[in-house]
Each structure stands twice: as C-alpha cells, then as structure tokens.
Amino acid sequence: xxxxxxxxxxxxxxxxxxxxxxxxxxxxxxxxxxxxxxxxxxxxxxxxxxxxxxxxxxxxxxxxxxxxxxxxxxxxxxxxxxxxxxxxxxxxxxxxxxxxxxxxxxxxxxxxxxxxxxxxxxxxxxxxxxxxxxxxxxxxxxxxxxxxxxxxxxxxxxxxxxxxxxxxxxxxxxxxxxxxxxxxxxxxxxxxxxxxxxxxxxxxxxxxxxxxxx
Ligand SMILES: CSCCC(=O)C(=O)COP(=O)(O)O
Ligand SMILES: [Zn+2]
Numbered sequence: 544x545x546x547x548x549x550x551x552x553x554x555x556x557x558x559x560x561x562x563x564x565x566x567x568x569x570x571x572x573x574x575x576x577x578x579x580x581x582x583x584x585x586x587x588x589x590x591x592x593x594x595x596x597x598x599x600x601x602x603x604x605x606x607x608x609x610x611x612x613x614x615x616x617x618x619x620x621x622x623x624x625x626x627x628x629x630x631x632x633x634x635x636x637x638x639x640x641x642x643x644x645x646x647x648x649x650x651x652x653x654x655x656x657x658x659x660x661x662x663x664x665x666x667x668x669x670x671x672x673x674x675x676x677x678x679x680x681x682x683x684x685x686x687x688x689x690x691x692x693x694x695x696x697x698x699x700x701x702x703x704x705x706x707x708x709x710x711x712x713x714x715x716x717x718x719x720x721x722x723x724x725x726x727x728x729x730x731x732x733x734x735x736x737x738x739x740x741x742x743x744x745x746x747x748x749x750x751x752x753x754x755x756x757x
Contacts, residue, residue: 549586549594549614554623557583557596558612560732564649565604565611567736573651573743574604578724580630583647583732585614590641593617597636599627617641634704635726642708645716645728647735651743652724659746660693660721662753667693667710669719671745679741682714689715691742696723717742 560583568574568581581604582597596612598604614622617640619633630636636648663669671677672688682689692710697703707718716738717727725742729735 553585554596554614557585557614560647561596561598561612562607564732564736565598566607568649568651568739569605573653575652577601577603578652579604580632580636580650581648582630582633582636584640584645588640588644590644591617593640594622595636595640597629597633600630601628632700634700635707638704638707639718639726639728642711643716643728645735646730647732648726648728649735649739650724650726651739653743653746655743655746655750656719656725657722658750660719662749663693669693669746669749671749674745674748676741676744676748679737680714680716691715691717691719693719693721696720 561581565581573579580598582595584593584595586594594614594616596614599611599613602611610627613625613627613629615629615633616622617637619629619637621629632650639645639648659669668690670688670690677687677689680689690712692712694703694706694710710718716729717725719725727735727739727742729738
C-alpha cells in the first residue's frame with residue numbers, strides 16, 4: 544500500500560481491466576492510427592482527490608506491451624515512478640471523473656462518431672429517439688429522447704476540459720467531440736463498455752437512417 548492507501552494489487556487490477564477492454568475494442572478497429580484512450584479509477588473518490596489508471600500517450604492501442612498504462616492523480620500528473628507520458632487527453636478524463644465520480648472512461652475515434660456530427664452541423668447536441676438501445680443508458684420511457692452533448696475539437700485540451708461542466712447531461716454518460724470522437728463513461732468498466740457500444744450503435748443508426756431518406 545502507498546501513502547494514499549492505494550494497493551498495488553488494485554493498480555494491477557485496473558491495468559488488467561484496461562488491457563482487456565483495449566484488446567476487445569482494438570479488434571473492432573476502434574483505435575485507428577494510435578487514436579483513443581482508456582482509463583479506470585483506482586481507490587477512493589473525492590471530487591478533488593482521486594487517482595486513475597490511463598493509457599500512455601501515442602501507443603499503438605492494437606498491441607500489448609509491458610509499458611501501456613500508468614497511474615495519475617486528479618490533475619493528470621503521474622502518481623507512480625514511470626517514464627511513460629499519460630494520454631494527451633488526460634485532462635478530459637480528470638474533468639469527467641471530478642464531475643461524475645464515475646469508475647471508467649473510454650474514448651474512441653470511429654467513422655460513425657466522426658460522421659454523425661455532420662448530420663447536425665449547427666447543433667451542440669445530437670438528438671436521438673425511437674431506438675431500443677437508449678435503454679442501455681438506463682432510460683426506460685417508451686418515447687425517450689436523449690441529447691448527446693457535442694463540444695468543439697479545440698487543439699488545446701484544457702480549452703475542451705473547461706467546457707465539460709457546462710454541457711454535462713446527467714442522463715447521458717457521454718460527450719462527443721466534433722470531428723474527433725466519443726468519450727463514454729460508467730460507474731464500472733462493464734457499464735462504460737455498455738454505454739460506449741450504445742453510443743456507437745445509435746450514431747451508426749442515425750447515419751444509415753439519413754442515407755435511407757436520400
Ligand atoms: C493520432 S490520434 C490524436 C490524439 C487523439 O485524439 C487520441 O485520442 C490519442 O491520444 P493519446 O495521447 O491518448 O495517445
Ligand atoms: Zn482522441
């Protein structure tokens with residue numbers, strides 16, 4: 544155990560969870576060209592004090608190496624002896640953990656999550672209704688409509704991070720970065736995966752539906 548009460552075995556468990564989900568999502572081609580990043584929270588949570596395991600920056604996420612993950616603190620600073628650099632997008636993870644207290648955050652770039660925003664060029668949300676998979680977000684009303692927040696893809700990650708609090712929708716565990724990709728989260732790694740898969744399905748549905756009406 545270290546001074547913060549974090550057990551090494553819990554860190555290793557988080558690394559193992561990241562390795563498993565990384566392999567599954569990589570097989571689907573959801574990490575093209577080294578894109579994407581994944582994190583799992585470790586230990587106790589206070590909004591201004593927490594740690595999480597995250598993918599190292601710039602790695603090919605379709606291969607496993609002994610140097611793929613590191614532990615960082617609530618500011619995104621390494622919280623272990625390591626030469627690895629955390630994901631360039633770590634501050635987005637920090638802000639989502641701080642605001643939601645969630646347990647895992649997954650970010651992928653896909654054709655679907657890039658194209659879907661093109662259907663709504665003037666809007667800062669993607670509206671979705673009439674699809675059974677909305678229930679994956681634990682929304683059970685028959686005619687539910689959800690609105691997925693969309694943020695601009697600024698080059699400076701802190702500029703994106705500071706916008707998150709203003710757009711978070713408590714019903715919707717995700718944020719889309721326009722022309723970039725989706726961030727999805729959940730209380731557990733299992734829930735984060737379910738949410739990510741639901742977003743990807745729903746975006747694909749909107750794209751194919753739009754092409755039907757042409
Ligand atoms: C080549 S992808 C550009 C960076 C990005 O959007 C991403 O998701 C991967 O960045 P990381 O630093 O986490 O590898
Ligand atoms: Zn990205």
